[in-house]
Amino acid sequence: MAHEDDALEHERASWKPSSGLAVAVSDPVHNPGLPPHRARVTDQDPAAMKRAVRTVYTLFYLSAAASIWAVAAYMIFPIESGRIVDIRANNLFIGLGIGLALLAIGIGAIHWSKAIMSDKEYIEPRHATRGRDETRAAAVQVFVDANEESGFGRRVMIRNSLIAAVVASVIPGITLFRGLAPQNTPSNPHAGDPVFLLSRTMWKEGSRLARDPEGTPLRAADVTLGSAVHVIPEELAGLSHEDGYLEEKAKAIVLLMRLLPEQLVETEERKDWSYDGIVAYSKVCTHVGCPVALYEQQTHHLLCPCHQSQFDVTRGAAVIFGPAARPLPQLPITVDAEGYLVARSDFTEPVGPSFWERR
Numbered sequence: 603m604a605h606e607d608d609a610l611e612h613e614r615a616s617w618k619p620s621s622g623l624a625v626a627v628s629d630p631v632h633n634p635g636l637p638p639h640r641a642r643v644t645d646q647d648p649a650a651m652k653r654a655v656r657t658v659y660t661l662f663y664l665s666a667a668a669s670i671w672a673v674a675a676y677m678i679f680p681i682e683s684g685r686i687v688d689i690r691a692n693n694l695f696i697g698l699g700i701g702l703a704l705l706a707i708g709i710g711a712i713h714w715s716k717a718i719m720s721d722k723e724y725i726e727p728r729h730a731t732r733g734r735d736e737t738r739a740a741a742v743q744v745f746v747d748a749n750e751e752s753g754f755g756r757r758v759m760i761r762n763s764l765i766a767a768v769v770a771s772v773i774p775g776i777t778l779f780r781g782l783a784p785q786n787t788p789s790n791p792h793a794g795d796p797v798f799l800l801s802r803t804m805w806k807e808g809s810r811l812a813r814d815p816e817g818t819p820l821r822a823a824d825v826t827l828g829s830a831v832h833v834i835p836e837e838l839a840g841l842s843h844e845d846g847y848l849e850e851k852a853k854a855i856v857l858l859m860r861l862l863p864e865q866l867v868e869t870e871e872r873k874d875w876s877y878d879g880i881v882a883y884s885k886v887c888t889h890v891g892c893p894v895a896l897y898e899q900q901t902h903h904l905l906c907p908c909h910q911s912q913f914d915v916t917r918g919a920a921v922i923f924g925p926a927a928r929p930l931p932q933l934p935i936t937v938d939a940e941g942y943l944v945a946r947s948d949f950t951e952p953v954g955p956s957f958w959e960r961r
C-alpha cells in the first residue's frame with residue numbers, strides 16, 4: 603500500500619502539461635478579427651439608395667392601406683347580418699388586411715435596416731459597468747448617433763409613413779372589439795340584447811326531439827337506460843347555413859338521458875317535465891357556454907370539459923362543482939300520439955352563460 607502511495611505521489615510531482623495544452627493556456631482564444639467591410643450597392647449608388655427609400659415608404663403606406671382595408675371589410679361584410687356568405691367574407695378580408703399590414707411593416711423595416719441604415723462593424727470592448735456621468739452621456743450619444751445613422755429624423759417620408767403604418771395597424775384590432783358587442787339595427791332589433799336572444803330557441807310545443815346531426819326523430823323506446831343522446835329540434839335539420847342553422851343549433855342543442863324514474867328528484871313544478879325517466883337539458887354550459895359533452899353514467903353527472911363544472915342530472919342538473927353559477931336549463935318533454943319524444947314548450951329561462959342576466 604505504501605508503495606502504491608509513493609508511486610502516485612511521484613507521478614503527480616513529475617506530471618507536465620503537453621505542449622498543446624501549454625499553447626492553449628498562453629493563448630486561450632484566438633481572435634479571428636473582422637472580415638473586410640463590403641460596401642452595399644446603396645452605399646455606392648445614390649440612385650439605388652433613392653430606390654430603397656422609395657421601396658421602404660411604399661411598404662409602410664401599403665401597410666397603412668391594408669389596415670384601413672381590414673376596417674372597411676368589417677363594415678362592408680357585417681357579421682350582424684347573420685348570412686354565412688358575409689361571415690366568410692368578413693373573416694377572409696379582415697384576415698388578409700391585417701396579415702398584409704403586418705407583413706408590409708415587417709418587410710419594410712427589414713429592408714430599411716439592411717439597405718439604408720449604417721452597416722458599419724463595431725468592436726465593443728467590455729468594461730466594468732459604472733453609472734458615471736460619462737456613461738450617461740455616452741448612452742445619450744448612442745441614441746443621437748442611431749437617429750443620425752438610421753435617418754429617422756432626416757428621412758421624413760420614411761418616418762411619417764412608418765408612423766402612419768404603426769398607428770393604422772392598431773385600428774383594425776380596436777374596430778374588431780365592436781363585434782363583441784353587437785348593436786341593435788332596424789332589421790335585427792334585438793342583436794344587442796343577449797338575454798332576449800338566449801331566451802328564445804327553436805324549441806316550441808310539439809317539436810320532435812331528433813338525433814344530432816341526422817335529424818331523425820326519437821321515440822321514447824329508442825332511448826335506452828343509461829344512455830345519453832345529443833338532440834336537436836326536428837325542424838332545425840331542414841335549415842340551411844344561410845338561414846342560420848349554426849346560430850339556432852348553438853342555442854337549441856340538448857342532451858337527453860334516461861335514468862330510472864325513481865332516481866329523479868323532481869320539484870313539484872317540474873314533475874311532468876320528464877318522461878318515464880327521460881330528461882332533457884341544454885348542452886350549453888351556464889358558465890361561459892362550452893358544450894357540456896361528458897356524461898358519467900354511474901354517478902349521473904354531466905361534466906363540462908372547459909372548466910370542470912359538474913351538474914347532477916338526478917336533481918335538475920344542479921351545479922355540484924366548478925364555476926357555473928346556475929343549473930343547466932331543462933327542456934320540458936313528453937311523447938306525442940305516435941310515441942315520439944316532443945317538447946312541451948321552449949326553455950323557460952335563457953340558455954348559456956348566466957352573466958348576461960346580471961346587468
Ligand code: FES
Pocket residue numbers: 887888889890891892906907908909910911924925926
Ligand atoms: S364553460 Fe363550462 S365550466 Fe366553464
